[in-house]
Amino acid sequence: MRERSDMRRLFKLMDVSDDLDSTTLFKMLDVREQGTLTCEDLSEGLLRLRGSRRRIHLLMLQRDILQRxxxxxxxxxxxxxxxxERTRAELSAVEDAVVAKLxxxxxxxxxxxxxxxASTVVTERCSEKLVHDTPPMVVGKVVEVGAALAKQPDGMEETTLNLLKGEAETTKVCGGFLQGDLPQKPGCSAECDAMAPQAAKSDPLRAQPWMQEAGGRLEALIQELDSLHSWAEDLVVPVPPSPA
Structure with missing residues:
Protein backbone atom coordinates (compact mmCIF):
# COMPACT_ATOMS: atom_id res chain seq x y z
CA MET A 1 0.00 0.00 0.00
CA ARG A 2 2.86 2.42 0.82
CA GLU A 3 4.62 1.45 -2.41
CA ARG A 4 1.92 3.12 -4.50
CA SER A 5 2.66 6.77 -5.21
CA ASP A 6 -0.99 7.80 -5.05
CA MET A 7 -1.33 6.19 -1.58
CA ARG A 8 1.81 7.93 -0.35
CA ARG A 9 0.41 11.29 -1.49
CA LEU A 10 -2.91 10.46 0.23
CA PHE A 11 -1.18 9.52 3.50
CA LYS A 12 0.88 12.71 3.37
CA LEU A 13 -2.18 14.82 2.62
CA MET A 14 -4.07 13.31 5.59
CA ASP A 15 -1.01 13.54 7.86
CA VAL A 16 -0.88 9.79 8.51
CA SER A 17 2.07 8.74 10.63
CA ASP A 18 5.07 7.21 8.84
CA ASP A 19 6.01 5.19 11.96
CA LEU A 20 3.35 2.56 11.28
CA ASP A 21 4.60 -0.52 9.46
CA SER A 22 2.45 -2.29 6.88
CA THR A 23 1.05 -4.90 9.34
CA THR A 24 0.13 -2.35 12.01
CA LEU A 25 -1.36 -0.04 9.39
CA PHE A 26 -3.55 -2.85 8.01
CA LYS A 27 -4.78 -3.73 11.53
CA MET A 28 -5.58 -0.09 12.18
CA LEU A 29 -7.67 0.02 9.01
CA ASP A 30 -9.31 -3.46 9.49
CA VAL A 31 -11.26 -2.66 12.65
CA ARG A 32 -13.76 -5.52 12.19
CA GLU A 33 -10.90 -8.04 11.87
CA GLN A 34 -12.24 -9.62 8.69
CA GLY A 35 -8.87 -9.94 6.97
CA THR A 36 -9.99 -7.84 3.99
CA LEU A 37 -10.64 -4.16 3.34
CA THR A 38 -13.52 -2.66 1.45
CA CYS A 39 -13.63 0.90 0.11
CA GLU A 40 -15.79 1.87 3.06
CA ASP A 41 -13.34 0.31 5.54
CA LEU A 42 -10.43 2.12 3.86
CA SER A 43 -12.11 5.51 3.91
CA GLU A 44 -13.22 5.17 7.54
CA GLY A 45 -9.76 3.97 8.55
CA LEU A 46 -8.00 6.90 6.85
CA LEU A 47 -10.33 9.31 8.60
CA ARG A 48 -9.44 7.75 11.93
CA LEU A 49 -5.71 7.93 11.13
CA ARG A 50 -5.85 11.53 9.97
CA GLY A 51 -3.36 13.57 11.94
CA SER A 52 -1.78 10.46 13.47
CA ARG A 53 1.70 11.98 13.26
CA ARG A 54 0.97 13.93 16.42
CA ARG A 55 -1.29 11.35 18.23
CA ILE A 56 -0.25 7.91 17.07
CA HIS A 57 -0.26 6.44 20.60
CA LEU A 58 -3.78 7.67 21.26
CA LEU A 59 -5.01 6.05 18.05
CA MET A 60 -3.36 2.74 18.93
CA LEU A 61 -5.01 2.86 22.35
CA GLN A 62 -8.40 3.48 20.77
CA ARG A 63 -7.81 0.56 18.39
CA ASP A 64 -6.97 -1.80 21.27
CA ILE A 65 -10.05 -0.73 23.23
CA LEU A 66 -12.27 -1.18 20.19
CA GLN A 67 -10.88 -4.64 19.43
CA ARG A 68 -11.29 -5.75 23.03
CA GLU A 85 -29.65 -23.94 23.61
CA ARG A 86 -29.24 -25.47 27.07
CA THR A 87 -32.44 -23.85 28.34
CA ARG A 88 -34.31 -25.09 25.28
CA ALA A 89 -33.06 -28.65 25.85
CA GLU A 90 -33.96 -28.59 29.57
CA LEU A 91 -37.41 -27.18 28.81
CA SER A 92 -38.01 -29.91 26.24
CA ALA A 93 -37.02 -32.59 28.77
CA VAL A 94 -39.38 -31.10 31.38
CA GLU A 95 -42.23 -31.02 28.87
CA ASP A 96 -41.66 -34.69 27.98
CA ALA A 97 -41.66 -35.64 31.68
CA VAL A 98 -44.90 -33.70 32.28
CA VAL A 99 -46.59 -35.36 29.29
CA ALA A 100 -45.53 -38.83 30.50
CA LYS A 101 -46.75 -38.10 34.04
CA LEU A 102 -50.05 -36.79 32.69
CA ALA A 118 -68.06 -52.32 38.02
CA SER A 119 -68.64 -52.16 41.78
CA THR A 120 -71.66 -49.91 41.27
CA VAL A 121 -73.15 -52.27 38.66
CA VAL A 122 -72.74 -55.28 40.96
CA THR A 123 -74.30 -53.38 43.87
CA GLU A 124 -77.26 -52.25 41.76
CA ARG A 125 -77.89 -55.76 40.44
CA CYS A 126 -77.74 -57.24 43.93
CA SER A 127 -80.08 -54.53 45.22
CA GLU A 128 -82.55 -55.10 42.38
CA LYS A 129 -82.53 -58.86 42.97
CA LEU A 130 -82.96 -58.41 46.71
CA VAL A 131 -85.80 -55.91 46.38
CA HIS A 132 -87.79 -57.25 43.41
CA ASP A 133 -87.23 -61.03 43.41
CA THR A 134 -87.33 -61.97 47.08
CA PRO A 135 -90.24 -61.98 49.56
CA PRO A 136 -89.80 -59.67 52.56
CA MET A 137 -89.87 -62.55 55.04
CA VAL A 138 -87.09 -64.37 53.20
CA VAL A 139 -85.09 -61.16 52.88
CA GLY A 140 -85.18 -60.67 56.64
CA LYS A 141 -84.06 -64.22 57.31
CA VAL A 142 -81.28 -64.04 54.73
CA VAL A 143 -80.06 -60.76 56.20
CA GLU A 144 -79.96 -62.31 59.65
CA VAL A 145 -78.08 -65.35 58.33
CA GLY A 146 -75.66 -63.12 56.41
CA ALA A 147 -74.96 -61.00 59.49
CA ALA A 148 -74.27 -64.09 61.56
CA LEU A 149 -71.98 -65.50 58.89
CA ALA A 150 -70.15 -62.19 58.59
CA LYS A 151 -69.39 -62.30 62.31
CA GLN A 152 -68.06 -65.84 61.98
CA PRO A 153 -66.43 -66.10 58.53
CA ASP A 154 -64.67 -69.34 59.41
CA GLY A 155 -68.00 -71.14 59.99
CA MET A 156 -69.79 -69.80 56.91
CA GLU A 157 -69.63 -72.98 54.86
CA GLU A 158 -70.50 -75.25 57.80
CA THR A 159 -73.54 -73.13 58.78
CA THR A 160 -74.85 -73.06 55.22
CA LEU A 161 -74.47 -76.82 54.85
CA ASN A 162 -76.38 -77.37 58.11
CA LEU A 163 -79.16 -75.16 56.75
CA LEU A 164 -79.35 -77.22 53.56
CA LYS A 165 -79.33 -80.46 55.56
CA GLY A 166 -82.20 -79.23 57.72
CA GLU A 167 -84.16 -78.34 54.60
CA ALA A 168 -83.71 -81.86 53.20
CA GLU A 169 -84.87 -83.49 56.43
CA THR A 170 -87.90 -81.16 56.68
CA THR A 171 -88.87 -81.90 53.08
CA LYS A 172 -88.65 -85.64 53.77
CA VAL A 173 -90.84 -85.38 56.87
CA CYS A 174 -93.40 -83.22 55.05
CA GLY A 175 -93.59 -85.72 52.21
CA GLY A 176 -94.21 -88.58 54.59
CA PHE A 177 -96.86 -86.61 56.47
CA LEU A 178 -98.78 -85.92 53.28
CA GLN A 179 -98.78 -89.68 52.55
CA GLY A 180 -100.15 -90.50 56.02
CA ASP A 181 -96.85 -91.81 57.37
CA LEU A 182 -96.34 -89.82 60.62
CA PRO A 183 -92.88 -89.93 62.20
CA GLN A 184 -92.28 -91.35 65.64
CA LYS A 185 -92.19 -88.73 68.44
CA PRO A 186 -90.89 -89.06 71.99
CA GLY A 187 -93.64 -89.83 74.52
CA CYS A 188 -96.07 -91.30 71.95
CA SER A 189 -96.57 -95.04 71.60
CA ALA A 190 -96.54 -96.91 68.35
CA GLU A 191 -100.22 -97.74 68.84
CA CYS A 192 -101.17 -94.04 68.92
CA ASP A 193 -99.13 -93.39 65.82
CA ALA A 194 -100.82 -96.23 64.02
CA MET A 195 -104.31 -94.96 64.93
CA ALA A 196 -103.93 -91.66 63.10
CA PRO A 197 -103.85 -93.00 59.51
CA GLN A 198 -106.52 -95.61 60.38
CA ALA A 199 -108.82 -92.85 61.70
CA ALA A 200 -108.31 -90.91 58.54
CA LYS A 201 -109.17 -93.98 56.42
CA SER A 202 -112.26 -94.84 58.54
CA ASP A 203 -113.76 -91.33 58.15
CA PRO A 204 -112.46 -89.83 54.87
CA LEU A 205 -115.07 -87.02 54.79
CA ARG A 206 -113.91 -85.80 58.18
CA ALA A 207 -110.21 -86.10 57.42
CA GLN A 208 -110.23 -84.44 53.97
CA PRO A 209 -110.51 -80.72 55.05
CA TRP A 210 -107.88 -81.19 57.73
CA MET A 211 -105.53 -82.89 55.29
CA GLN A 212 -106.02 -80.13 52.69
CA GLU A 213 -105.26 -77.39 55.21
CA ALA A 214 -102.18 -79.25 56.48
CA GLY A 215 -101.03 -79.90 52.92
CA GLY A 216 -101.35 -76.20 52.02
CA ARG A 217 -99.30 -75.16 55.03
CA LEU A 218 -96.64 -77.75 54.27
CA GLU A 219 -96.42 -76.63 50.64
CA ALA A 220 -95.92 -73.02 51.76
CA LEU A 221 -93.20 -74.21 54.15
CA ILE A 222 -91.51 -76.15 51.35
CA GLN A 223 -91.56 -73.07 49.07
CA GLU A 224 -90.02 -70.99 51.83
CA LEU A 225 -87.32 -73.63 52.33
CA ASP A 226 -86.65 -73.66 48.57
CA SER A 227 -86.09 -69.90 48.68
CA LEU A 228 -83.74 -70.30 51.62
CA HIS A 229 -81.98 -73.08 49.71
CA SER A 230 -81.28 -70.87 46.69
CA TRP A 231 -80.06 -68.00 48.85
CA ALA A 232 -77.93 -70.34 50.92
CA GLU A 233 -76.22 -71.59 47.76
CA ASP A 234 -75.44 -67.97 46.84
CA LEU A 235 -73.93 -67.42 50.27
CA VAL A 236 -71.46 -70.28 49.88
CA VAL A 237 -68.32 -68.57 48.54
CA PRO A 238 -65.34 -70.81 47.72
CA VAL A 239 -62.34 -69.84 49.82
CA PRO A 240 -59.06 -69.85 47.84
CA PRO A 241 -56.37 -72.14 49.27
CA SER A 242 -53.78 -70.36 51.39
CA PRO A 243 -50.29 -70.22 49.87
CA ALA A 244 -47.87 -72.79 51.25
Missing part, protein backbone atom coordinates in the same frame (compact mmCIF):
# COMPACT_ATOMS: atom_id res chain seq x y z
CA UNK A 69 -14.84 -4.50 23.04
CA UNK A 70 -15.58 -6.46 19.88
CA UNK A 71 -14.06 -9.64 21.36
CA UNK A 72 -16.13 -9.26 24.54
CA UNK A 73 -19.29 -8.67 22.55
CA UNK A 74 -18.62 -11.79 20.48
CA UNK A 75 -17.96 -13.84 23.60
CA UNK A 76 -21.16 -12.61 25.24
CA UNK A 77 -23.13 -13.52 22.11
CA UNK A 78 -21.68 -17.05 22.17
CA UNK A 79 -22.54 -17.43 25.87
CA UNK A 80 -26.08 -16.26 25.24
CA UNK A 81 -26.46 -18.75 22.41
CA UNK A 82 -25.13 -21.61 24.55
CA UNK A 83 -27.46 -20.63 27.39
CA UNK A 84 -30.38 -20.46 24.98
CA UNK A 103 -50.55 -39.96 30.63
CA UNK A 104 -49.86 -42.13 33.71
CA UNK A 105 -52.35 -40.15 35.82
CA UNK A 106 -55.00 -40.39 33.12
CA UNK A 107 -54.59 -44.18 32.96
CA UNK A 108 -54.87 -44.41 36.76
CA UNK A 109 -58.02 -42.28 36.74
CA UNK A 110 -59.61 -44.39 33.99
CA UNK A 111 -58.72 -47.61 35.83
CA UNK A 112 -60.23 -46.34 39.08
CA UNK A 113 -63.38 -45.27 37.23
CA UNK A 114 -63.69 -48.74 35.67
CA UNK A 115 -63.36 -50.42 39.08
CA UNK A 116 -65.85 -48.02 40.65
CA UNK A 117 -68.29 -48.52 37.78
Missing amino acids: HRREAKRVAELEENLR ATLQQSILASRDVQG
Whole structure:
Protein backbone atom coordinates (compact mmCIF):
# COMPACT_ATOMS: atom_id res chain seq x y z
CA MET A 1 0.00 0.00 0.00
CA ARG A 2 2.86 2.42 0.82
CA GLU A 3 4.62 1.45 -2.41
CA ARG A 4 1.92 3.12 -4.50
CA SER A 5 2.66 6.77 -5.21
CA ASP A 6 -0.99 7.80 -5.05
CA MET A 7 -1.33 6.19 -1.58
CA ARG A 8 1.81 7.93 -0.35
CA ARG A 9 0.41 11.29 -1.49
CA LEU A 10 -2.91 10.46 0.23
CA PHE A 11 -1.18 9.52 3.50
CA LYS A 12 0.88 12.71 3.37
CA LEU A 13 -2.18 14.82 2.62
CA MET A 14 -4.07 13.31 5.59
CA ASP A 15 -1.01 13.54 7.86
CA VAL A 16 -0.88 9.79 8.51
CA SER A 17 2.07 8.74 10.63
CA ASP A 18 5.07 7.21 8.84
CA ASP A 19 6.01 5.19 11.96
CA LEU A 20 3.35 2.56 11.28
CA ASP A 21 4.60 -0.52 9.46
CA SER A 22 2.45 -2.29 6.88
CA THR A 23 1.05 -4.90 9.34
CA THR A 24 0.13 -2.35 12.01
CA LEU A 25 -1.36 -0.04 9.39
CA PHE A 26 -3.55 -2.85 8.01
CA LYS A 27 -4.78 -3.73 11.53
CA MET A 28 -5.58 -0.09 12.18
CA LEU A 29 -7.67 0.02 9.01
CA ASP A 30 -9.31 -3.46 9.49
CA VAL A 31 -11.26 -2.66 12.65
CA ARG A 32 -13.76 -5.52 12.19
CA GLU A 33 -10.90 -8.04 11.87
CA GLN A 34 -12.24 -9.62 8.69
CA GLY A 35 -8.87 -9.94 6.97
CA THR A 36 -9.99 -7.84 3.99
CA LEU A 37 -10.64 -4.16 3.34
CA THR A 38 -13.52 -2.66 1.45
CA CYS A 39 -13.63 0.90 0.11
CA GLU A 40 -15.79 1.87 3.06
CA ASP A 41 -13.34 0.31 5.54
CA LEU A 42 -10.43 2.12 3.86
CA SER A 43 -12.11 5.51 3.91
CA GLU A 44 -13.22 5.17 7.54
CA GLY A 45 -9.76 3.97 8.55
CA LEU A 46 -8.00 6.90 6.85
CA LEU A 47 -10.33 9.31 8.60
CA ARG A 48 -9.44 7.75 11.93
CA LEU A 49 -5.71 7.93 11.13
CA ARG A 50 -5.85 11.53 9.97
CA GLY A 51 -3.36 13.57 11.94
CA SER A 52 -1.78 10.46 13.47
CA ARG A 53 1.70 11.98 13.26
CA ARG A 54 0.97 13.93 16.42
CA ARG A 55 -1.29 11.35 18.23
CA ILE A 56 -0.25 7.91 17.07
CA HIS A 57 -0.26 6.44 20.60
CA LEU A 58 -3.78 7.67 21.26
CA LEU A 59 -5.01 6.05 18.05
CA MET A 60 -3.36 2.74 18.93
CA LEU A 61 -5.01 2.86 22.35
CA GLN A 62 -8.40 3.48 20.77
CA ARG A 63 -7.81 0.56 18.39
CA ASP A 64 -6.97 -1.80 21.27
CA ILE A 65 -10.05 -0.73 23.23
CA LEU A 66 -12.27 -1.18 20.19
CA GLN A 67 -10.88 -4.64 19.43
CA ARG A 68 -11.29 -5.75 23.03
CA HIS A 69 -14.84 -4.50 23.04
CA ARG A 70 -15.58 -6.46 19.88
CA ARG A 71 -14.06 -9.64 21.36
CA GLU A 72 -16.13 -9.26 24.54
CA ALA A 73 -19.29 -8.67 22.55
CA LYS A 74 -18.62 -11.79 20.48
CA ARG A 75 -17.96 -13.84 23.60
CA VAL A 76 -21.16 -12.61 25.24
CA ALA A 77 -23.13 -13.52 22.11
CA GLU A 78 -21.68 -17.05 22.17
CA LEU A 79 -22.54 -17.43 25.87
CA GLU A 80 -26.08 -16.26 25.24
CA GLU A 81 -26.46 -18.75 22.41
CA ASN A 82 -25.13 -21.61 24.55
CA LEU A 83 -27.46 -20.63 27.39
CA ARG A 84 -30.38 -20.46 24.98
CA GLU A 85 -29.65 -23.94 23.61
CA ARG A 86 -29.24 -25.47 27.07
CA THR A 87 -32.44 -23.85 28.34
CA ARG A 88 -34.31 -25.09 25.28
CA ALA A 89 -33.06 -28.65 25.85
CA GLU A 90 -33.96 -28.59 29.57
CA LEU A 91 -37.41 -27.18 28.81
CA SER A 92 -38.01 -29.91 26.24
CA ALA A 93 -37.02 -32.59 28.77
CA VAL A 94 -39.38 -31.10 31.38
CA GLU A 95 -42.23 -31.02 28.87
CA ASP A 96 -41.66 -34.69 27.98
CA ALA A 97 -41.66 -35.64 31.68
CA VAL A 98 -44.90 -33.70 32.28
CA VAL A 99 -46.59 -35.36 29.29
CA ALA A 100 -45.53 -38.83 30.50
CA LYS A 101 -46.75 -38.10 34.04
CA LEU A 102 -50.05 -36.79 32.69
CA ALA A 103 -50.55 -39.96 30.63
CA THR A 104 -49.86 -42.13 33.71
CA LEU A 105 -52.35 -40.15 35.82
CA GLN A 106 -55.00 -40.39 33.12
CA GLN A 107 -54.59 -44.18 32.96
CA SER A 108 -54.87 -44.41 36.76
CA ILE A 109 -58.02 -42.28 36.74
CA LEU A 110 -59.61 -44.39 33.99
CA ALA A 111 -58.72 -47.61 35.83
CA SER A 112 -60.23 -46.34 39.08
CA ARG A 113 -63.38 -45.27 37.23
CA ASP A 114 -63.69 -48.74 35.67
CA VAL A 115 -63.36 -50.42 39.08
CA GLN A 116 -65.85 -48.02 40.65
CA GLY A 117 -68.29 -48.52 37.78
CA ALA A 118 -68.06 -52.32 38.02
CA SER A 119 -68.64 -52.16 41.78
CA THR A 120 -71.66 -49.91 41.27
CA VAL A 121 -73.15 -52.27 38.66
CA VAL A 122 -72.74 -55.28 40.96
CA THR A 123 -74.30 -53.38 43.87
CA GLU A 124 -77.26 -52.25 41.76
CA ARG A 125 -77.89 -55.76 40.44
CA CYS A 126 -77.74 -57.24 43.93
CA SER A 127 -80.08 -54.53 45.22
CA GLU A 128 -82.55 -55.10 42.38
CA LYS A 129 -82.53 -58.86 42.97
CA LEU A 130 -82.96 -58.41 46.71
CA VAL A 131 -85.80 -55.91 46.38
CA HIS A 132 -87.79 -57.25 43.41
CA ASP A 133 -87.23 -61.03 43.41
CA THR A 134 -87.33 -61.97 47.08
CA PRO A 135 -90.24 -61.98 49.56
CA PRO A 136 -89.80 -59.67 52.56
CA MET A 137 -89.87 -62.55 55.04
CA VAL A 138 -87.09 -64.37 53.20
CA VAL A 139 -85.09 -61.16 52.88
CA GLY A 140 -85.18 -60.67 56.64
CA LYS A 141 -84.06 -64.22 57.31
CA VAL A 142 -81.28 -64.04 54.73
CA VAL A 143 -80.06 -60.76 56.20
CA GLU A 144 -79.96 -62.31 59.65
CA VAL A 145 -78.08 -65.35 58.33
CA GLY A 146 -75.66 -63.12 56.41
CA ALA A 147 -74.96 -61.00 59.49
CA ALA A 148 -74.27 -64.09 61.56
CA LEU A 149 -71.98 -65.50 58.89
CA ALA A 150 -70.15 -62.19 58.59
CA LYS A 151 -69.39 -62.30 62.31
CA GLN A 152 -68.06 -65.84 61.98
CA PRO A 153 -66.43 -66.10 58.53
CA ASP A 154 -64.67 -69.34 59.41
CA GLY A 155 -68.00 -71.14 59.99
CA MET A 156 -69.79 -69.80 56.91
CA GLU A 157 -69.63 -72.98 54.86
CA GLU A 158 -70.50 -75.25 57.80
CA THR A 159 -73.54 -73.13 58.78
CA THR A 160 -74.85 -73.06 55.22
CA LEU A 161 -74.47 -76.82 54.85
CA ASN A 162 -76.38 -77.37 58.11
CA LEU A 163 -79.16 -75.16 56.75
CA LEU A 164 -79.35 -77.22 53.56
CA LYS A 165 -79.33 -80.46 55.56
CA GLY A 166 -82.20 -79.23 57.72
CA GLU A 167 -84.16 -78.34 54.60
CA ALA A 168 -83.71 -81.86 53.20
CA GLU A 169 -84.87 -83.49 56.43
CA THR A 170 -87.90 -81.16 56.68
CA THR A 171 -88.87 -81.90 53.08
CA LYS A 172 -88.65 -85.64 53.77
CA VAL A 173 -90.84 -85.38 56.87
CA CYS A 174 -93.40 -83.22 55.05
CA GLY A 175 -93.59 -85.72 52.21
CA GLY A 176 -94.21 -88.58 54.59
CA PHE A 177 -96.86 -86.61 56.47
CA LEU A 178 -98.78 -85.92 53.28
CA GLN A 179 -98.78 -89.68 52.55
CA GLY A 180 -100.15 -90.50 56.02
CA ASP A 181 -96.85 -91.81 57.37
CA LEU A 182 -96.34 -89.82 60.62
CA PRO A 183 -92.88 -89.93 62.20
CA GLN A 184 -92.28 -91.35 65.64
CA LYS A 185 -92.19 -88.73 68.44
CA PRO A 186 -90.89 -89.06 71.99
CA GLY A 187 -93.64 -89.83 74.52
CA CYS A 188 -96.07 -91.30 71.95
CA SER A 189 -96.57 -95.04 71.60
CA ALA A 190 -96.54 -96.91 68.35
CA GLU A 191 -100.22 -97.74 68.84
CA CYS A 192 -101.17 -94.04 68.92
CA ASP A 193 -99.13 -93.39 65.82
CA ALA A 194 -100.82 -96.23 64.02
CA MET A 195 -104.31 -94.96 64.93
CA ALA A 196 -103.93 -91.66 63.10
CA PRO A 197 -103.85 -93.00 59.51
CA GLN A 198 -106.52 -95.61 60.38
CA ALA A 199 -108.82 -92.85 61.70
CA ALA A 200 -108.31 -90.91 58.54
CA LYS A 201 -109.17 -93.98 56.42
CA SER A 202 -112.26 -94.84 58.54
CA ASP A 203 -113.76 -91.33 58.15
CA PRO A 204 -112.46 -89.83 54.87
CA LEU A 205 -115.07 -87.02 54.79
CA ARG A 206 -113.91 -85.80 58.18
CA ALA A 207 -110.21 -86.10 57.42
CA GLN A 208 -110.23 -84.44 53.97
CA PRO A 209 -110.51 -80.72 55.05
CA TRP A 210 -107.88 -81.19 57.73
CA MET A 211 -105.53 -82.89 55.29
CA GLN A 212 -106.02 -80.13 52.69
CA GLU A 213 -105.26 -77.39 55.21
CA ALA A 214 -102.18 -79.25 56.48
CA GLY A 215 -101.03 -79.90 52.92
CA GLY A 216 -101.35 -76.20 52.02
CA ARG A 217 -99.30 -75.16 55.03
CA LEU A 218 -96.64 -77.75 54.27
CA GLU A 219 -96.42 -76.63 50.64
CA ALA A 220 -95.92 -73.02 51.76
CA LEU A 221 -93.20 -74.21 54.15
CA ILE A 222 -91.51 -76.15 51.35
CA GLN A 223 -91.56 -73.07 49.07
CA GLU A 224 -90.02 -70.99 51.83
CA LEU A 225 -87.32 -73.63 52.33
CA ASP A 226 -86.65 -73.66 48.57
CA SER A 227 -86.09 -69.90 48.68
CA LEU A 228 -83.74 -70.30 51.62
CA HIS A 229 -81.98 -73.08 49.71
CA SER A 230 -81.28 -70.87 46.69
CA TRP A 231 -80.06 -68.00 48.85
CA ALA A 232 -77.93 -70.34 50.92
CA GLU A 233 -76.22 -71.59 47.76
CA ASP A 234 -75.44 -67.97 46.84
CA LEU A 235 -73.93 -67.42 50.27
CA VAL A 236 -71.46 -70.28 49.88
CA VAL A 237 -68.32 -68.57 48.54
CA PRO A 238 -65.34 -70.81 47.72
CA VAL A 239 -62.34 -69.84 49.82
CA PRO A 240 -59.06 -69.85 47.84
CA PRO A 241 -56.37 -72.14 49.27
CA SER A 242 -53.78 -70.36 51.39
CA PRO A 243 -50.29 -70.22 49.87
CA ALA A 244 -47.87 -72.79 51.25
